Amino acid sequence: MNSTQNGAPITRKPPEKEVHMPTAAQTATSTWTIDPTVAPAVAGSRWIALVVLCAGMLMIILDQTIVNVALPSIQSDLGFSQSSLVWVVNAYLIAFGGLLLVAGRLGDLIGRKRIFLTGLAVFTSASLLCGMSASPEMLIAARFVQGVGGALTSAVILGMIVTIFPEPQERAKAIGVYSFVASAGAAIGLLAGGVLSEAISWHWIFFVNLPIGIAAAVLAVRLLESDRGIGLGGGADVSGALLVTAALMLGVYTIVEAANYGWSSAHTLGFGAAALALLVAFVARQASATNPLLLLRIFRSRNVSGANLVQALMVAGLFGTFFLGALYMQRVLGYGPVDVGLAFLPVALGIGTLSLGFSARLNTRFGARTVLVSGLTLIMAGLALLVRAPVDAEYVADLLPAMLLLGIGGGLSFPALMVLAMSGATPSDSGLASGLVNTTRQVGGALGLSILATLATSRTDGLLADGDSTASALTSGYHLAFAIGTGFVGVAIVLALTVLRPEAAAQMETAKAHEAPTVKAAGSVNDPRPPDLQWATYQLCRLAVDRLEKGGAPCSQT
Secondary structure, three states: OEEEEOOEEEEOOOOOOEEEEEOOOOOOEEEEEOOOOOOOOOHHHHHHHHHHHHHHHHHHHHHHHHHHHHHHHHHHHHOOOHHHHOHHHHHHHHHHHHHHHHHHHHHHHHOHHHHHHHHHHHHHHHHHHHHHOOOHHHHHHHHHHHHHHHHHHHHOHHHHHHHHOOOHHHHHHHHHHHHHHHHHHHHHHHHHHHHHHHHOOOOHHHHOHHHHHHHHHHHHHHHOOOOOOOOOOOOOOHHHHHHHHHHHHHHHHHHHHHHHHOOOOHHHHHHHHHHHHHHHHHHHHHHHOOOOOOOHHHHHOHHHHHHHHHHHHHHHHHHHHHHHHHHHHHHOOOOOHHHHHHHOHHHHHHHHHHHHHHHHHHHHHHOHHHHHHHHHHHHHHHHHHHHOOOOOOOHHHHHHHHHHHHHHHHHHHHHHHHHHHHHOOOOOOHHHHHHHHHHHHHHHHHHHHHHHHHHHHHHHHHHHHOOOOHHHHHHHHHHHHHHHHHHHHHHHHHHHHHOOOOHHHHHHHHHHHOOOOOEEOOOOOEEOOOHHHHHHHHHHHHHHHHHHHOOOOOOOOO
16 A cells, blocks of 8 residues: 655555574574564554453463462372471472473464463462372372463463564553552462462362463463564573473572571571572573573673662562561461451552553553562562561551552563563573563562561561560561561662663664664565564554654655
């Protein structure tokens, strides 16, 4: 279709479908297929695709929170000991945290839709096995498999979102919806876990995943566009995949068991050193591999590295505080499972309300870094209020103000962090960036919880030995944990101010950092620009021509 500008015709011409890109080591050529008739063609279909992706994420988030509330029922029914009960959670965390990075990169290589569907199938099947478990061993094994499916599903979701929504304003809105679903899933999980385990049985906390998983898979097959990925033309880095998976699994195991063995024990130090050695070996492997699994150049982006580090510190303080805050409400204030879920509901509502559009508008107007710092400041203030919560706290006067601050701060921080973490990613490595974001969230949360729980227990045991009452000793231990969590978020604010850059500068840095490949356009003209910049230019041209066709003001084409 043609339009005119100052009498001169402008021909709307799509780019060549095949864009030839070099591998990370610049020695082999892979093909990224772009179909301009399919990519972001119909706006409505993109938002429907987002709903499908968020349904998969909802299932993962539901499972992570719903299980914690039902642990006492599982223990009494299956005969778990107190020490073995923790493996209902740990088995999932080890598999989930260990495979996120590999799963994200596999999405880049062989197609994110394929990995997403595989993860849904594995997770849903494992949920059925969890619900049917009749022994501790069967449940723990099924939870490990469930963690594998959760990693495959969630690792590629953010990468698919940033690919489906290349325009910054729409991307911010989509990430806001993603953040809303994550927070809503956490709140629903807390409430549903208490209701299902008390009204029916703990088996149904796993069976509830079946209809969600099946519906998400059917819709994904019909609505998500297939992507080939950049291919395995240079071979798969199997050694690297084994090294990073073993390092992350061993690292997560060390962290979650540190509370039992102690941080200075031979067990913790030995397994921690082994995990670190495997991680160093993995980095060395990636630096020399012809076709590495992890493109080390992704860490050259200050926003990718900085946002992941900020997220690790934020979730270390925030999620650890949520877990210990729930224990404070149950063991000190006498709340039941449903009461705890309702107590945390303002946090989820605050995050969800701000994520559904308002935070996206703020990110677009003021920049994600500014919004992030504001949100982190509110989170730090909310955690500081919890440090002052008394033994006989009243919810409205002592806890609700902190919950509101945490909800508003989280609603501002999470979407801004996702925007910053993905702003340095290109379409060819967005799955890797997505997997990295999820990995740091899981590892940061596990590390923070382990540190805070260990220090809180140590403080409580010391006070009990000195003759303090149980309620007073517990409260003092939780106060210490809340104070350390506040410190974590304070360090995150300093890093956000000193390391992170505005998104536009980060995207320009990423475009310049890539070596220019040769792209064959329709007229056999070599275009020296990176494929990501070519795609962005094509999108701008489409918008310009569409505007001219609708009678809008013309713009120059360069």
